[in-house]
Amino acid sequence: MSEAALQVRGLSCSINGVAILRNISFSVAAGSYVSIVGPNGAGKTTLLKCLNRILNGTADEVQIEGKALADYAQAELAKVMGYVPQGGTDQVPFLAYEFVMMGRYPHLSPFTSPTATDHAAVLQALETAGAADLAGRQCATLSGGERQKILVAAALAQEAGIFLLDEPTTFLDPHHQDDVLRLLTRLNKDCGATIVSVTHDINAAVLSSDDVIALRDGQVVFQGPPEALTSGTVLADLFDQEFHFVEHPVNGKRLIVPLAVR
Amino acid sequence: MITESPNRALALPALIIAALASLVICPFVGMEPIPVTVLSDSGAVDGALRTVFWQIRVPRTCIGFLAGAGLAACGMAFQAMFRNALATPFTLGVAGGASLGAALYVRFGLSFALLGISGVSIFAFLGALGSISLVYGLTRLRHGFSTAALLLAGIAVNLFFSSLIMLIQYTSNYAHSFRIMRWLMGGLEIMGYERVFQLMPLVGISILVLYAVTHELNLMTVGEELAISRGVDVRRTKGILFIATSICVGGIVAVCGPIGFIGLMAPHICRLLVGGGHRRLLPATCLFGGLFLIICDTLARTAIAPAEIPVGVITSVLGGPFFVWLLVRTPAGGLNIALR
Incomplete structure (x- = not known):
């Protein structure tokens, strides 16, 4: 837990002249599970995209596994960091298996076909993601929960040590939410993966993370253990709203409950 | 490992055989x-026919195959790059640019050649590159210039170019005007192998x-952001694709004029x-494009012989209705690439 998987200092990013991220600094310990929370428009997705170089921000320092982000070739970066975007494989004209194989891209060379190693990695990824039975399906025919598993499997096939996930549970029913959260926890605990997950689900963040980062208006307003997030006025300040809290019946963690609106 | 349907596995060998057969x-x-x-060499066939065969028919078939394969491959690359079923070099204005050139x-009665390449080809090439x-x-x-906007721009550019061409035609004399119109229809009338060796x-x-x-x-078919996160250097790849397709289509x-629809x-x-995977799709598309164009050309030569269409x-006459039939027949989304 000592070495930092991600070390970010003074990261800013503008899109079409609008400042989305403003001077953000934080670090993520290797092997930890970090949730990023915050109101809509706070810059959570933009932050993930900057770490991935989908967007280009400016920063004093961004280090991924101890090496400056700028020094990575894109394919090299994909070997240390996988990304699970928000939804959207509905337009993909490939079998689930083929889609997951695309996660092997950084390991493939231009003129060669996937090797036995690649096929083994894809099967392993599908297995781990609990999606082995989906391999032969067309991506376009998958349900939301199945799609999410395939997206995770594709990132797994990259064999990266860091996972960036953008709202992996947002459109899922409770059962599939649990599936995905359990999968991420298992990756974190059993495989030693570093998980950085953007989520709107405060309770999931509290229950699954080692550490929570809260963004608001493109700035880090909180980083600390989940217990600190749900004590004091952190959440109220973050969302401009009062919350009710209850104790989790099993582990005693403080969770939020919805307001009684009528 | 996932095994695919036998139809898909057979499609590529079938295309190879069909392409070879039609070439022969x-x-x-x-x-x-x-x-x-x-x-x-026995002399059973008289000399004139021999010349027709070796100096006209064979090179013409070769250039047809090359042109068809190239146009189809570039169409495929553009559809993948822009994630759009309608994006091809032609729909984005290349034919218009070449035709204007x-x-x-x-129109200006120019007449020159450079390194054995005719002036009209050079102008068309420059128009296409432009x-x-x-x-x-x-x-x-x-950042984020949408594909829809790009397609609209392509339509606008095409319309603009074709108005200019009409203007040029209108102000031309009869002979020039006919030559322009004939060029716009595209054709594979070549003699000898010079053009084949230029294009190959x-x-x-x-x-x-x-x-x-x-x-x-x-x-890139799946999405630009996902491609980047998987390690694709998208800017570099797009640059490579644009250079390769400009040279090819240009x-x-x-050489052949704006032959539409194949791309x-x-x-x-x-x-x-054969499915959406490009490792398989590219050779299939090249074979099909080449095959289709030489069959069309054979029809063009024979349908109203001794005249040529x-x-x-x-x-377009063959392809248009066939494509519409395909669209109607295939369930929604069956064409496997976004129509947006």
Whole structure:
């Protein structure tokens, strides 16, 4: 837990002249599970995209596994960091298996076909993601929960040590939410993966993370253990709203409950 | 490992056989059928027919195959790059640019050649390069220039160019005007192998380059952001694709004129045959494009013999209804690439 998987200092990013991220600094310990929370428009997705170089921000320092982000070739970066975007494989004209194989891209060379190693990695990824039975399906025919598993499997096939996930549970029913959260926890605990997950689900963040980062208006307003997030006025300040809290019946963690609106 | 449906596995070998067969058979078919004995040196076939076969039919079949394969491959690359079923070099204004170049050359009565390449070809090539550069410039203009906007821009550019061509035609004399119109219809009328040898490296190298980026094309079909996160250097890949397709399409249009529809249609049909993976789709598309164009050309030569129909007319007349039939027949989304 000592070495930092991600070390970010003074990261800013503008899109079409609008400042989305403003001077953000934080670090993520290797092997930890970090949730990023915050109101809509706070810059959570933009932050993930900057770490991935989908967007280009400016920063004093961004280090991924101890090496400056700028020094990575894109394919090299994909070997240390996988990304699970928000939804959207509905337009993909490939079998689930083929889609997951695309996660092997950084390991493939231009003129060669996937090797036995690649096929083994894809099967392993599908297995781990609990999606082995989906391999032969067309991506376009998958349900939301199945799609999410395939997206995770594709990132797994990259064999990266860091996972960036953008709202992996947002459109899922409770059962599939649990599936995905359990999968991420298992990756974190059993495989030693570093998980950085953007989520709107405060309770999931509290229950699954080692550490929570809260963004608001493109700035880090909180980083600390989940217990600190749900004590004091952190959440109220973050969302401009009062919350009710209850104790989790099993582990005693403080969770939020919805307001009684009528 | 996932095994695919036997139909998909068989499609590529079937296309290879069909392409080889048509390459061999088509030169014998024409206004004057040529017996197979032309291949032997025995003198059974008279000299004129022999010349027709070796100096006209065979090179013409070769150039047809090259042009069809190249146009189809570039159409496929554009559809993947822009994630759009309608994006091809032609729909984005290349044909218009090339045609304008050719029209200008004819209108102003220019007559020159450079390194054995005719002036009209050079002007058309420059026109094609100009319009692809324009498209490329538009995509680089600002972050997130949408594909829909790009297609609209392509339509606008095409309309603008065709109005200019009409203006040029209107102000031309009768002979110039007819020459321009004939050029616009596209054709494969060549003599000897000079043009074949000019075009072969352009098309061959471009297709090889496309083959080197098939993994990238797959990922770009899925989405640019996902492609980046999987390690694709998207800017570099797009640059490579634009250069390869400009050279390929520019060269083909310069030699054969704007032969429409193949770049749009061949990739779609082949997606149905072999699936969306570009490692398989690229060779299938090339074979189908080449095959389709030489068959169209054979029809063009024979349908109203002794006269000839411009091959561009045939590709559209045959291709258009067939493609519509395919669209209607295939369930929604079956063409496997976004229509947006």
